[in-house]
Amino acid sequence: xxxxxxxxxxxxxxxxxxxxxxxxxxxHQIPRVPGLEVTLVESPAVSPxxxxxxxxPSMRDTxxxxxxSETDFIRECDASFKQGSRFAGWSNGGGEHYYxxxxxxxxxxxxxxxxxxxxxxxxxxxxxLVSYQPQLCERGRxxxxxxxPEFAAVANYAYHLDAGKFGPFLQRHCTARLGVxxxxxxxxxVESADNGDIAAIVTHAHGRIEGDLYIDCTGFSSLLLGQHYxxxxxxxxxQLFNDSALAVQVPYAxxxxxxxxxxxxxxxxxxxxxxIGLQTRRGVGYVYSGAHMSDDEAExxxxxxxxxxxxxxxxxxxxxRKLSFRPGYRETLWHRNCVAVGLSAGFVEPLxxxxxxxVEFSAAMISDQxxxxxxxxxxxxxxxxDAFRYRWERAVEFLKLHYLLSKRCDSAYWSDHxxxxxxxxxxxxxxxxxxxxxxSRYDFYRIEEIFPxxxxxxxxxxxxxxxxxxxVAERAENAALxxxxxxxxxxxxxxxxxALPTNRALLNHLQSYRLQRI
Ligand SMILES: Cc1cc2nc3c(=O)[nH]c(=O)nc-3n(C[C@H](O)[C@H](O)[C@H](O)COP(=O)(O)OP(=O)(O)OC[C@H]3O[C@@H](n4cnc5c(N)ncnc54)[C@H](O)[C@@H]3O)c2cc1C
Numbered sequence: 139x140x141x142x143x144x145x146x147x148x149x150x151x152x153x154x155x156x157x158x159x160x161x162x163x164x165x166h167q168i169p170r171v172p173g174l175e176v177t178l179v180e181s182p183a184v185s186p187x188x189x190x191x192x193x194x195p196s197m198r199d200t201x202x203x204x205x206x207s208e209t210d211f212i213r214e215c216d217a218s219f220k221q222g223s224r225f226a227g228w229s230n231g232g233g234e235h236y237y238x239x240x241x242x243x244x245x246x247x248x249x250x251x252x253x254x255x256x257x258x259x260x261x262x263x264x265x266x267l268v269s270y271q272p273q274l275c276e277r278g279r280x281x282x283x284x285x286x287p288e289f290a291a292v293a294n295y296a297y298h299l300d301a302g303k304f305g306p307f308l309q310r311h312c313t314a315r316l317g318v319x320x321x322x323x324x325x326x327x328v329e330s331a332d333n334g335d336i337a338a339i340v341t342h343a344h345g346r347i348e349g350d351l352y353i354d355c356t357g358f359s360s361l362l363l364g365q366h367y368x369x370x371x372x373x374x375x376x377q378l379f380n381d382s383a384l385a386v387q388v389p390y391a392x393x394x395x396x397x398x399x400x401x402x403x404x405x406x407x408x409x410x411x412x413x414i415g416l417q418t419r420r421g422v423g424y425v426y427s428g429a430h431m432s433d434d435e436a437e438x439x440x441x442x443x444x445x446x447x448x449x450x451x452x453x454x455x456x457x458x459r460k461l462s463f464r465p466g467y468r469e470t471l472w473h474r475n476c477v478a479v480g481l482s483a484g485f486v487e488p489l490x491x492x493x494x495x496x497v498e499f500s501a502a503m504i505s506d507q508x509x510x511x512x513x514x515x516x517x518x519x520x521x522x523x524d525a526f527r528y529r530w531e532r533a534v535e536f537l538k539l540h541y542l543l544s545k546r547c548d549s550a551y552w553s554d555h556x557x558x559x560x561x562x563x564x565x566x567x568x569x570x571x572x573x574x575x576x577x578s579r580y581d582f583y584r585i586e587e588i589f590p591x592x593x594x595x596x597x598x599x600x601x602x603x604x605x606x607x608x609x610v611a612e613r614a615e616n617a618a619l620x621x622x623x624x625x626x627x628x629x630x631x632x633x634x635x636x637a638l639p640t641n642r643a644l645l646n647h648l649q650s651y652r653l654q655r656i
Contacts, residue, residue: 142510142511143350143508143509144174144350145175145177145348147179147349148355149179149325149356150357150482151178151305151355152355153308153494156178156305157494158501159308159316159318160318161204163176163204163318165203165505166508176316176317178320179322180323181324182323182324183324184356186357187301187358187461188302190493191298193296193297196296197494198295199498200502204312206308207288209652211299215299215307216418218298218397218416218645219297220297220399222240222272223237225238227405228403229545229602231546236599237263237266238597239271239272239294243268244269245620245622245626246268248623249619249623251620251623251624252576255268255620263600265596265599267624270627270630274638275399275400278397279641280638284653287656292638298414324341325341328366329346336475351477351515352477353476356482357481358481360482362478363477364482367473367476371484372469373464374486374534375465377538378541379554380425380427380465382425382462383423383425383462383463384423384437384458384459385421385458386440386459387420388444389418396415397416397642399415399641401413401491405546407430407548407549411440412488413443422444422453423440423458424436424437424439424440425487430550433460463485464485465485467485468482471483471526472518474519475515477500477522479500479504484530490533490589496530496588499529499586503525529588532589533588536594536597539597539601543597574606576591576605
């Protein structure tokens with residue numbers, strides 16, 4: 139084991155492994171600058187999980203950071219544009235819905251929008267008063283024009299993508315352009331050094347592969363951190379019950395069917411159904427609690443959902459794929475010379491598509507803070523563990539908020555979600571605070587919060603939470619600032635609706651023409 143950290147060995151070739159490899163190799167200019175090597179080992183016998191289609195706007199930064207072309211990515215990963223999520227039936231199980239768009243509320247940070255909303259526009263849905271983006275989603279608009287350069291936005295956006303195509307796309311880029319060494323082989327065992335570090339991984343055909351830093355991207359098996367080091371998974375099932383999913387790929391009814399530019403998330407008796415529009419198909423799945431519903435009942439629920447949509451006949455013939463998971467995260471994410479990224483670090487239900495975002499944040503921090511020596515690694519590891527424990531805790535609270543505020547009473551699942559014992563104590567405390575003031579940077583004070591206060595506004599008020607704000611707190615100029623922001627939403631919404639193509643039209647265009655590279 140050398141004192142210098144020169145050899146990064148990534149085990150696992152799913153989205154997590156290739157994103158981590160791409161970020162580190164691109165940042166450290168592996169092919170041009172000697173000194174650092176990045177090797178990715180993936181088993182020919184264990185397939186990547188092949189689900190995970192929703193992303194965050196951070197994915198634009200990550201893809202740009204590793205130097206891929208957005209046009210190539212969209213073409214090769216069957217990707218589409220995503221502007222946020224539409225939550226249907228979450229508040230009371232009727233026909234109601236609300237949006238959590240990616241754009242910040244207009245005037246956010248300059249004006250208190252909540253007091254004037256409740257005083258003067260209480261009948262308007264909060265997100266629709268403060269953001270033009272719900273209108274764009276309702277009308278199937280793309281977030282940019284054909285002339286908008288790669289990765290630039292008119293309205294903030296992320297992607298929906300085909301998970302089965304994303305890893306191979308990144309692999310081609312990482313090996314051809316970024317100098318990542320790729321070994322297809324099964325890791326059979328792990329060898330320890332005297333000090334307890336990992337000295338080498340031992341593969342079937344390539345023998346021992348030595349490294350200075352190991353990144354465990356082996357999915358749910360968590361071969362290095364979970365199995366070798368025995369770092370336990372901290373279960374969050376008492377807060378977030380969902381541990382099962384049924385996933386299916388649904389063809390469009392016609393070749394020119396609209397492509398939604400948001401994830402549709404529809405609440406059901408024991409969970410919720412995701413509906414994601416890619417270019418050539420939809421990805422649909424029911425995430426549910428196995429303790430509250432049998433697999434057969436869940437499949438009937440999913441089939442009922444598909445029977446009501448376009449393409450119902452084709453969907454009836456499909457067989458859903460069952461996935462099981464233990465909601466939780468590792469007590470320690472970086473132990474000795476091994477750090478886990480992706481499913482090996484943890485997983486909670488994909489309600490806000492936070493898993494790939496956590497992969498991106500992990501890869502970025504590992505790369506930015508890559509320790510030069512083994513002695514520095516423990517310092518970096520402690521910082522990493524602090525940052526990511528904090529992020530996992532906040533993610534659990536934010537997801538729980540979606541359930542806690544629901545008034546649904548059609549099943550034990552929903553009432554169990556409101557049981558005080560299932561509510562993280564910090565969230566319960568914050569809900570008390572938010573009766574009197576809106577979520578703010580004082581509640582979420584780190585520079586890189588996983589969910590900023592604006593996201594809490596969208597979900598809290600979308601779910602029907604109505605605070606008792608103190609009536610005298612509004613600053614003198616606030617009402618005028620807020621009214622101006624509301625008027626801007628109307629004006630911007632009209633001009634964007636007139637100028638933006640539909641999601642389908644822009645994606646069709648990109649099959650023949652490229653976005654401009656800057
Ligand atoms: C139902 C469901 C829905 C999801 N939806 C979303 C979503 O909308 N948005 C989102 O961000 N995320 C979502 N996720 C999470 C997302 O799928 C993962 O975060 C992402 O795919 C990364 O997976 P991974 O690379 O960590 O693991 P995997 O894809 O499982 O890859 C594991 C890799 O490890 C390798 N490996 C395993 N054992 C060995 C061994 N012994 N030797 C060598 N290699 C080995 C395998 O070959 C494979 O390459 C969802 C997950 C589930 C379960």
